[in-house]
Amino acid sequence: MKDHYSLQIYSSTDNLPKEWDHLASKNIFLSKDYLNILEKAAPINMICHFIGIFKEEQLVGISLSQFINLTNVNSLGDRDHCFKTMVKNFLFKKLISNVLIIGNNMLTGQNCYSFSNTISTKEGLIQLNNATQELRDLFKKRKIKIHLTVFKDFLIPDSKKFKMDEFKRYYHFNTQPNMIFNIKESWHSIDDYIADLNKKYRDQYKRARKKAECIEKKKLSLSEITQYHAKINELYLNVAENAPFNTFYLCENHFEVFKEKLHDNFLFYGYFLEDELIGFNTLIKNGQDIDTYFLGYNHKHQREKMLYLNMLYDMIGYSIKKKYKRIIFARTALEIKSSVGAIPIEMNGLIQHENYFLNLLMAKSFAYFEPKTEWIERNPFK
Missing domain, CATH: 3.40.630.30 (Gcn5-related N-acetyltransferase (GNAT))
Structure with a gap:
């Protein structure tokens, strides 16, 4: 039947x-x-x-x-x-x-x-x-x-x-393509990742880290995300409005609701220069994967401090430390994601x-x- x-x-x-x-x-x-x-x-x-x-x-x-x-x-x-x-x-x-x-x-x-x-x-x-x-x-x-x-x-x-x-x-x-970063079993810390880079990209890592020495990275709580609500939206729009293709813009309370509902499965990192929020990125825990989500930054500080590249290295360091298998870097910025080790998946x-x-x-x-x-x-x- x-x-x-x-x-x-x-x-x-x-x-x-x-x-x-x-x-x-x-x-x-x-x-x-x-x-x-x-x-x-x-x-x-x-x-x-x-x-x-x-x-x-x-x-x-x-x-x-x-x-x-x-x-x-x-x-x-x-x-x-x-x-x-x-x-x-x-x-x-x-x-x-x-x-x-x-x-x-x-x-x-x-x-x-x-x-x-x-x-x-x-x-x-x-x-x-x-x-x-x-x-x-x-x-x-x-x-x-x-x-x-x-x-x-x-x-x-x-x-x-x-x-x-x-x-x-x-x-x-x-x-x-979807840019996927596969984490090797032999990596137990960011130092293991750096050791596997060739000289050109080890130098890139060192240069980026040196540029960002004065920046403080901080994991934000729900109350802190709410506190920086207006600035977060401004930084998000700085990036989103310059994208070559958009089908939507996030509503202003999106990240607060995300944190409220997913708790520690949603990570929000703020980047501060002299107590001013100049950038942020977000991660979502999904089984053995870490999915990168939306981010934002001040364009001036992004250029001067290599902020986006430093965010990518931070995501890699966290995911290795927490023993995830992959980072889903998604689309956009394909070449810079490739430069840190992500591979394109059609x-x-x-x-x-x-x-x-x-x-x-x-x-x-x-x-x-x-x-x-x-x-x-x-x-x-x-």
């Missing part, structure tokens, strides 16, 4: 079934606590839903969807005001402003779903595809038309699991436009809108 599957779309974590966290046990980014952060402190142009897949009465799959409205976001950044950018922004808002993402647009990596061993990956993905139609119908009732539907991010072998009729209209795209996604004819042009249009980054991969080790 054919198994009977059903879907439930939740808009509040209060309604999630009690078994939810059992399926999320290997990924904090699908846990109730994390999803509650999105519920309370998602970007203002984002609406999140939580997807439960049931086999008969049993919860066998969980996932996350994010609706993003690009209308009020300067998606292409502030650095280029030429006519071509104006055209791109116009087309963005007219043709692809309403985006439904299955997965998490705020992270890099496979944080899309978790299935139990009682459902095949193929059947789970079919059910998620069914969920996209339910979500489109839900938004249609709110008079919101979904333009694009996206599944993200998947390793190349995993993306092949989508090769079935249900996904034949989707275009498989490849964006900037990730795939799937995308389709609701308009049949526009969807036929997806390959060309995606290449037009996707920012291209030229960079040189480094190998800092002996």
Whole structure:
């Protein structure tokens, strides 16, 4: 007899079934606590839903969807005001402003779903595809038309699991790689890491550390994050508004809610120069991985003190000391992350436009809108 599957779309974590966290046990980014952060402190142009897949009465799959409205976001950044950018922004808002993402647009990596061993990956993905139609119908009732539907991010072998009729209209795209730093078992401290660097990159480490000798690094508590609330937001926007591509901006209380909900699984480090907060970075503990999260800094001090590079070294030192296996450095700043030892891992996604004819042009249009980054991969080790 054919198994009977059903879907439930939740808009509040209060309604999630009690078994939810059992399926999320290997990924904090699908846990109730994390999803509650999105519920309370998602970007203002984002609406999140939580997807439960049931086999008969049993919860066998969980996932996350994010609706993003690009209308009020300067998606292409502030650095280029030429006519071509104006055209791109116009087309963005007219043709692809309403985006439904299955997965998490705020992270890099496979944080899309978790299935139990009682459902095949193929059947789970079919059910998620069914969920996209339910979500489109839900938004249609709110008079919101979904333009694009996206599944993200998947390793190349995993993306092949989508090769079935249900996904034949989707275009498989490849964006900037996920930068992964693998921690060697032989490393027990930052000194072991430094010893494995070749001379050029040992000198880079020493130079960066010398530049930052006058900077004090401090792990901030919830009350301290709240105390520096305005400055933190200013430093975050200094970085975010200069990014080549944006689909959202964090709301001002995002880091406070994060710390309140995840406690010591969320680490917030402030960098101070003469008692002034000049930068910060954030880390999330996720099993044997450390995921880097958002950061911010003063551009003047970043240049003078090599602040960003020092943050990367601090993340490496912490992760080695605490015996993590990997650091998920995510996208952006590919070359500098490569210079400290991170390697690029290609990730795939799937995308389709609701308009049949526009969807036929997806390959060309995606290449037009996707920012291209030229960079040189480094190998800092002996």
